[in-house]
Amino acid sequence: MKELEDLIPKSIKFHSASEDLKEECFNFFRSLELQGKSKLTIVEYSRTISSFITFLENYLGYKIKLIDIQNLDKISINSYLAFYRNPEKSSFMKDAKYSFHDQKYFFINKIPKKILDEDKAFFSKKDTLKILEELEKFFGGQIKKGLEIEQFLKVKNVYNKIERFRRNGCIKLDKIRKEKSPRSVARNISVLRTFIEFLSKSNKWENHAIKKIESSKYTSRTDDKVFEERDIIEFLNFIDPEINSENIDKKFLSWEHRRDLAVLSFLYSSGLRVSEVLQFKIEDYPFKEYTKILGKGRKERYIIILDVVNKKIKNYLENLLKNQKNITLEKKDPLFLKYVNGLKKNLTSRDIQRTMKKLIDTFEGNYPMHSTPHSLRHSFASHILRGGTDIRAIQELLGHSSLTSTQIYTELNEKTLLDVYDKSHPHTEKDK
Structure with missing residues (x-):
């Protein structure tokens, strides 16, 4: 249990859980680890479950035991979901201290x-x-x-x-809390259902109230997250000091900006998740055209890395070494790093999100409503789909385990998806 406790951030506490429930929580996290779930996934599961138990303590008025989870009714679970969906509108737990903790x-x-x-x-x-x-x-x-x-x-x-x-x-x-999206609510329900099903199996519970909770339905939209092909090229050219030399911002000449440019170019050209780009080490560079990566859920896949990405990374590393005289790059150092108080540190997803927002704010061209680093992944998938790439190839490049996930990213229409199933599923052969 000690290793798992070290994995989970100190900000995530289980003070509201009795010892028997806390032990079962960590048994659940250990089972996720054995299933090959990523550290990030385990942390997110622990955050959701900790928040759920904290809510129950305030809702019921006492520290939560394992038997309390067993005896939960549908009303209690729905009360939590209403609070999770929008804490500000919930008449329960509006005390300032709780709001402060989560802000x-x-x-x-x-x-x-x-x-x-x-x-x-x-x-x-x-x-x-x-x-x-x-x-x-x-x-x-x-x-x-x-x-x-x-x-x-x-x-x-x-x-x-x-x-x-x-x-x-x-x-x-940082920001005012807003109502959670249907997708976030659906994910939250999924975590709770998985957790309680684990407890039910371990403790031989039957007919738990979680089975009566309907899955939250949501419609995925990507049209407000996808750059038009011309617009994404204009944006990347705008922030590139080698191309936009006339109207260049002085900040664009720093090694940090060249690093960020390399990351954003990498995201769009490969369709990777931010976490996947940030996993690379110095020893991985220069990249081969076909490179194996460890993706979500520890699944390995091959991706295509364009020559332009290698050039952007080379430019960034040369400028880093030129401007930071005291820095020495080791093989195991992160490829995309930040230098803080003389120390090399991992660049984070949050760093990339902040950078993207600042750059979009300076860009006078067209861009989608939700312009985030992940929108570059959406754009990659949509653009190569329009170019005629087979949906199964896109599925492989994105690292999706099912075509349904790829449909969400690329806005496939129903007919296209059915055509793919018709051509690829063995059960359809008898009808041909």
Whole structure:
């Protein structure tokens, strides 16, 4: 259990679970590991289950035991799902502390530009200045949840202090919570159903209420996530200092920007997930045209890497070594890294998301409503489909286990999908 506890972030706690339930939770996580589930998947499962148990403690009024999960009724499960769908609209658990734990913040400045009159006494205290200095180091340019802040500071009335920092401009909310999408709700139900089915099998429960909960239906849309072919080329050319030399932003000349350009070009040219691009090490470069990767669910597949990607990466690495004189690249270092306080660190998916948003904000051309790094994967699939690539080849390139998943990404119409099944499924041979 120790290894699993180390895997799960400290911000995910099971304080609301009794020992017998907590033990079963980790048995479940261990079973996921044995099934070959990725670390990221196990962490997301643990986050969902921890949140569910915390809700139940507040809902029922006591620490949750294994037998409480067994005796859950449909009303209790639906109450949680209503809360998960939109905590702000839920009449239950609206207390500020819970909302604070789940909210995300980022640090602005330890010196407020202007202090509100009612907070002048608070900011005059030495302890306040000390807390701000500690928070600046703790955040380190990253986004943190309220629960993480509370666990770090270990002082009284953390929520009250953070609110004072926020309204005086030292700290800012990352974003206001919005209603969860139908897809998120469906994923949440799936996690709970898998968890409770595991408990039912392990403890010989019968007819659990989770079976009465209908799966959330959602319609996948990709039209607001896909670049037009001309627009994506214009965007990538716009942020490329080698091509857009006339109207170049000075920031585009940095090695960090060339790294980001290489990542975004990689995503669009290969259709990879961000996590898949960030798995590569220095020793993997330069890439062969056909390269094997370890994808979602630890599934291996071959992808095609274009020469333009190798060139972008070469440009980035040359600029990195040129501008960071003290850096030495080792074989096991991440291929796409960041250099913070003299230390080499892994570039994260969140880093790429922030970069994409900033670049889109400077781009004056056309782009989809939801322009994220993942929208480059959507665009890749849609564009090669339009170009006549076989759907089964797209399925392989994307690393999907079923054609249905590929349909979601590429907006296949029903007739096209049925044609593929008709041509490929052995049960249809008798009708030919």
